[in-house]
Amino acid sequence: MKGIIMIIDGMADRPLGELEFRTPLEAANIPNMDKLAKIGICGIMDPISPGIRAGSDTSHISILGYNPYEVYTGRGPFEAAGVGVNVEAGDIAFRCNFSTADETGTIVDRRAGRIREGTDEIAQVINSLKIDEDVKIIFKESTGHRAVLVLRGEGLSDKVSDADPKHDGKHPKKVVPLDDEANSKKTAKILNKIVERSYEMLKDHPINIKRIKEGKNPANIILPRGAGAVPKVQPFADKYGMKAVCIAETGLIKGIGRITGMEVPDVKGATGGVDTNLKNITNAIMDASSQDYEFILINIDGADEAGHDGNLDEKLEFIERVDEEIEELMKIDDCYFILTADHSTPISVMDHTGDPVPLVISGPEVRVDDVDQFNERATARGGLCRIRGSDVMSILMDLMNKSTKFGA
Amino acid sequence: MKGIIMIIDGMADRPLGELEFRTPLEAANIPNMDKLAKIGICGIMDPISPGIRAGSDTSHISILGYNPYEVYTGRGPFEAAGVGVNVEAGDIAFRCNFSTADETGTIVDRRAGRIREGTDEIAQVINSLKIDEDVKIIFKESTGHRAVLVLRGEGLSDKVSDADPKHDGKHPKKVVPLDDEANSKKTAKILNKIVERSYEMLKDHPINIKRIKEGKNPANIILPRGAGAVPKVQPFADKYGMKAVCIAETGLIKGIGRITGMEVPDVKGATGGVDTNLKNITNAIMDASSQDYEFILINIDGADEAGHDGNLDEKLEFIERVDEEIEELMKIDDCYFILTADHSTPISVMDHTGDPVPLVISGPEVRVDDVDQFNERATARGGLCRIRGSDVMSILMDLMNKSTKFGA
Numbered sequence: 001m002k003g004i005i006m007i008i009d010g011m012a013d014r015p016l017g018e019l020e021f022r023t024p025l026e027a028a029n030i031p032n033m034d035k036l037a038k039i040g041i042c043g044i045m046d047p048i049s050p051g052i053r054a055g056s057d058t059s060h061i062s063i064l065g066y067n068p069y070e071v072y073t074g075r076g077p078f079e080a081a082g083v084g085v086n087v088e089a090g091d092i093a094f095r096c097n098f099s100t101a102d103e104t105g106t107i108v109d110r111r112a113g114r115i116r117e118g119t120d121e122i123a124q125v126i127n128s129l130k131i132d133e134d135v136k137i138i139f140k141e142s143t144g145h146r147a148v149l150v151l152r153g154e155g156l157s158d159k160v161s162d163a164d165p166k167h168d169g170k171h172p173k174k175v176v177p178l179d180d181e182a183n184s185k186k187t188a189k190i191l192n193k194i195v196e197r198s199y200e201m202l203k204d205h206p207i208n209i210k211r212i213k214e215g216k217n218p219a220n221i222i223l224p225r226g227a228g229a230v231p232k233v234q235p236f237a238d239k240y241g242m243k244a245v246c247i248a249e250t251g252l253i254k255g256i257g258r259i260t261g262m263e264v265p266d267v268k269g270a271t272g273g274v275d276t277n278l279k280n281i282t283n284a285i286m287d288a289s290s291q292d293y294e295f296i297l298i299n300i301d302g303a304d305e306a307g308h309d310g311n312l313d314e315k316l317e318f319i320e321r322v323d324e325e326i327e328e329l330m331k332i333d334d335c336y337f338i339l340t341a342d343h344s345t346p347i348s349v350m351d352h353t354g355d356p357v358p359l360v361i362s363g364p365e366v367r368v369d370d371v372d373q374f375n376e377r378a379t380a381r382g383g384l385c386r387i388r389g390s391d392v393m394s395i396l397m398d399l400m401n402k403s404t405k406f407g408a
Numbered sequence: 409m410k411g412i413i414m415i416i417d418g419m420a421d422r423p424l425g426e427l428e429f430r431t432p433l434e435a436a437n438i439p440n441m442d443k444l445a446k447i448g449i450c451g452i453m454d455p456i457s458p459g460i461r462a463g464s465d466t467s468h469i470s471i472l473g474y475n476p477y478e479v480y481t482g483r484g485p486f487e488a489a490g491v492g493v494n495v496e497a498g499d500i501a502f503r504c505n506f507s508t509a510d511e512t513g514t515i516v517d518r519r520a521g522r523i524r525e526g527t528d529e530i531a532q533v534i535n536s537l538k539i540d541e542d543v544k545i546i547f548k549e550s551t552g553h554r555a556v557l558v559l560r561g562e563g564l565s566d567k568v569s570d571a572d573p574k575h576d577g578k579h580p581k582k583v584v585p586l587d588d589e590a591n592s593k594k595t596a597k598i599l600n601k602i603v604e605r606s607y608e609m610l611k612d613h614p615i616n617i618k619r620i621k622e623g624k625n626p627a628n629i630i631l632p633r634g635a636g637a638v639p640k641v642q643p644f645a646d647k648y649g650m651k652a653v654c655i656a657e658t659g660l661i662k663g664i665g666r667i668t669g670m671e672v673p674d675v676k677g678a679t680g681g682v683d684t685n686l687k688n689i690t691n692a693i694m695d696a697s698s699q700d701y702e703f704i705l706i707n708i709d710g711a712d713e714a715g716h717d718g719n720l721d722e723k724l725e726f727i728e729r730v731d732e733e734i735e736e737l738m739k740i741d742d743c744y745f746i747l748t749a750d751h752s753t754p755i756s757v758m759d760h761t762g763d764p765v766p767l768v769i770s771g772p773e774v775r776v777d778d779v780d781q782f783n784e785r786a787t788a789r790g791g792l793c794r795i796r797g798s799d800v801m802s803i804l805m806d807l808m809n810k811s812t813k814f815g816a
Contacts, residue, residue: 365422365756367763367784368429383785385794387458394459398762405760406456407463407476408483408660 001363002289002335003242003396004296005063008322009056010304010345012357012376018312024347025358025375028319032326033360033374036339040362042371043384045392047343051354054389059342060256060299062389065240066233073158074228080148081230081258082251083140089232092156092187096139096147097164098122098219101199105171110164111145113217118207122219123147125201131193132186139222142251149224151190157183162225163195172223191224198222235261240397242294247284249276253299262297274302274318282325289332299342307345315347336363336399338392339374356386363399409771410697410743411650411804412704413471416730417464417661418712418753420765420784426720432755433766433783436727440734441768441782444747448770450779451792453800455751459762462797464712467750468664470797472705473648474641481566482636488556489638489666490659491548497640500564500595504547504555505572506530506627509607513579518572519553521625526615530627531555533609539601540594547630550659557632559598565591570633571603580631599632606630643669648805650702655692657684661707670705682710682726690733697740707750715753723755744771744807746800747782764794771807 015021025033046052047059048068057078058068076093087093098119100109119141126139126149135153142148159178165171175191177184199221202208208218236244238261246257246264249272257264267284269277281300288296300322306315329337340359343352358379360371369383380386387395397403423429433441454460455467456476465486466476484501495501506527508517527549534547534557543561550556567586573579583599585592607629610616616626644652646669654665654672657680665672675692677685689708696704708730714723737745748767751760766787768779777791788794795803805811 365754367423367431367788369785369788381789383452383788385452385788387794391458394457394762396459398459398461401757403459403461403762405461405463407466407480 001400002294002296002332003338003400004289004298004332004335005338005340005392005396006298006329007060007063007300007340007342008303008319009299009301009342010307010352011319011341012344012355013307013315014344014346014348014353014355016312016347023376024312024315024319026377028316028323030320030323030374032323032330033339034372036326036330036337036360036362037374037379038372039368040360041366041369041384042358042360042374042379042382044356044376044380044386045340045359045389046356046386047389049388050356053352053354054343055352056304056342057252057256059389060253063342063392064236064256064260064297065390065393066260067390071231071233073231074226075252076148076226076228077230078255078259079142079251080140080150080255082253082255083142083148085138085140085148085150087150087230087259088152089230091230092151092158093228093230094149094224095226096149097223098145098147099221099223100217100219101172101221107165107168107170107172107221107223109217110168110223112219113211115145115211115216115219119147119219121207122202122205125205126194126198126222129194129197129201131190131197135190137194145219147222149194149222151187155183156187157181158227158229159184160188160191160227163191164223164225172221194224195222230259233259236295237261240295240393241402243292244295244297245288245293246297247281247288248297248299249281249301250299257297263293272301273305274314276300276302278321278325282328285329286332289335304345307347308350310347310350312347336361336396338396359384359387361395361399366399409808410702410704410740411746411808412697412706412740412743413746413748413800413804414706414737415468415471415708415748415750416711416727417707417709417750418715418760419727419749420752420763421715421723422752422754422756422761422763424720424755431784432720432723432727434785436724436731438727438731438782440731440738441747442780444734444738444745444768444770445782445787446780447776448768449774449777449792450766450768450782450787450790452764452784452788452794453748453767453797454764454794455797457796458764461760461762462751463760464750465660465664467797468661468707471750471800472644472664472668473798473801474668475798479639479641481639482634483660484556484634484636485638486663486667487550487659488548488558488663490661490663491550491556493546493548493556493558495558495638495667496560497638499638500559500566501636501638502557502632503634504557504630504632506553506555507629507631508625508627509580509629513607515573515576515578515580515629515631517625518576518631520627521619523553523619523624523627527553527555527627529615530610530613533613534602534606534630537602537605537609539598539605543598545602553627555630557602557630559595563591564595565589566635566637567592568596568599568635571599572631572633580629602632603630638667641667644703645669648703648801649810651700652703652705653696653701654705655689655696656705656707657689657709658707665705671701680709681713682722684708684710686729686733690736693737694740697743712753715755716758718755718758720755744769744804746804767792767795769803769807774807
């Protein structure tokens with residue numbers, strides 16, 4: 001038996017006037033999701049607990065059975081792992097922007113002309129930077145103007161402020177320690193030096209000289225933000241005794257897969273947007289299901305993007321396109337298949353809300369209920385009633401007959 | 409007012425192909441349970457939390473409002489209390505087998521020819537054993553080849569391994585400390601001496617000489633397992649201000665009644681199997697309800713046995729027989745009556761699973777819902793939605809108007 005959890009990011013929503021007070025899931029044509037609801041047991045799920053507005057990261061952490069209040073210190077560690085840095089517990093990780101500073105030190109473009117090429121070469125310069133004898137600096141480009149910075153060594157802390165001023169026209173913010181610990185002071189000092197040195201080292205970099213010639217903003221300064229300490233996490237395979245693979249699009253969710261020790265294949269054409277190549281994602285899932293993985297975590301991100309953009313048509317269309325792929329995925333034999341979302345991203349709110357999300361479990365011997373539609377309200381009448389993200393793995397492990405009895 | 413919780417052990421199940429995908433409760437003819445559902449408020453309950461495979465012991469502990477993760481260290485303490493040893497907090501208790509060893513020390517029969525008689529006389533020999541000046545050894549026979557061992561004294565620990573090799577044809581396992589503490593080392597040493605001395609003291613015991621003459625395997629060695637420290641438990645009467653009685657069949661549940669300070673009468677003919685004398689159990693309940701008890705805990709075990717045996721017909725028949733008794737129990741006046749199970753023991757799994765169990769509360773002023781069948785799926789649509797075992801006593805105390813307000 002395999003366990004598959006398919007998370008359609010931000011898919012859940014609220015009733016919308018323009019849909020005659022139906023939600024996108026209620027209005028969309030989703031025969032395959034409805035069929036799953038019909039053959040499975042349904043319910044609603046609070047990713048963390050009722051009303052808590054989960055991030056995609058904290059929700060996935062919770063659904064995988066880790067306590068986000070213990071594990072999650074910030075987005076940095078997951079982003080860093082997501083771009084392929086082999087982070088270690090205790091590392092301090094940051095998200096960074098390649099930005100453009102002028103000669104006075106003012107940030108004139110936080111996104112360095114939305115640079116797309118050459119960031120790997122620029123990143124190599126910062127990656128070799130030495131500030132403190134005992135601290136290793138790891139720096140790697142991500143997509144576009146984004147990058148990650150990891151500090152490794154003794155006496156560091158994630159209790160430091162951001163260098164990113166968040167708006168153009170300002171100087172980089174001086175990083176300050178957020179508590180009185182020596183570790184925080186030391187880390188803030190190192191970060192300020194990295195920001196300062198990055199300008200010196202990058203302003204005349206060949207890539208930037210070329211960009212300036214072409215009238216583009218150079219990527220001549222690094223602005224870290226979102227410090228987080230890489231958590232000590234029990235590998236998924238140890239925790240559950242299952243070999244696991246994570247099929248995801250974004251660095252954030254890939255990072256969660258990597259930090260929990262899953263295999264994380266790259267899927268060609270998986271953009272994390274509504275323009276993603278769903279066929280390739282389906283093929284990657286079908287491929288994984290034919291291998292010896294016992295657990296497959298899937299995250300598809302487009303519905304969340306459409307929700308953040310407040311774009312109803314795109315959200316409806318994307319949900320219907322995902323539904324078409326589910327027809328193929330339902331052919332996977334000998335599995336428990338769980339379909340859900342990691343949070344609601346209502347069109348009307350354009351951000352995550354704390355509304356519960358629909359969830360269905362199909363597979364052998366589940367107590368099939370009489371719900372035959374997959375949406376927020378129909379599943380609320382299902383046999384699972386209302387569960388939490390942290391219950392999902394326990395329920396799955398029990399169904400898969402992989403959990404140990406507590407007591408006699 | 410009285411509060412009555414009737415727990416039909418392992419009654420809940422999963423849909424079965426041979427019942428046209430109904431559960432035994434859905435297929436059985438249970439007019440009285442259905443009537444309770446109709447006049448009461450229904451829901452499903454996770455004995456511990458969703459997906460967690462509860463033992464009967466940990467589930468009962470949870471339903472009584474104690475935290476099994478704090479209270480439960482192993483089965484030994486409850487079994488010991490169940491056979492009537494007056495255990496004290498801090499005692500280290502073990503389940504034991506009377507077994508047969510040959511002259512080379514090999515265990516040739518872990519169950520000593522399933523000995524049924526004379527174990528009380530054999531037990532007395534071990535009960536008087538002295539190994540360490542400061543440690544009292546209490547040893548008492550249970551049913552058949554089973555017994556309990558309790559060590560009382562300073563400097564003991566339950567972090568020790570089993571002596572029982574679990575299979576015939578092996579030597580007793582050397583008991584080893586499971587941590588580096590001096591207490592664990594001392595306890596392991598004592599246990600190894602008990603095993604060794606038990607053979608010396610029992611091999612020529614008159615009961616065994618007689619058994620050998622009759623061609624039966626002698627009970628000439630004691631094999632302890634399942635160490636547990638007797639927990640410090642607030643007596644039920646202190647915790648809830650109610651005089652309580654526990655009507656149960658098995659030593660395990662009787663032990664929970666005793667450790668929480670309840671009265672635990674013996675019920676004649678209560679075997680804990682499908683052959684139990686349900687009439688006598690009903691009489692014992694009716695008798696208790698006419699006395700000054702304010703709380704009655706009932707456990708009936710046969711459905712769990714049938715589940716463990718994978719015997720569908722026996723499970724169906726037993727549930728129907730219990731249903732007949734409920735007709736009588738519904739005549740008890742002035743009470744809140746809660747009917748539930750402690751866990752599912754599906755016919756298809758033949759062991760406990762983490763599926764939730766149905767639960768109904770009948771009594772004055774409950775918010776009666778429109779559920780009129782008592783089974784896993786019908787009650788999931790009830791007014792209680794999905795609760796946990798640890799919620800039950802709080803709900804009952806509130807209905808009985810016995811709880812104090814938290815706040816103003």
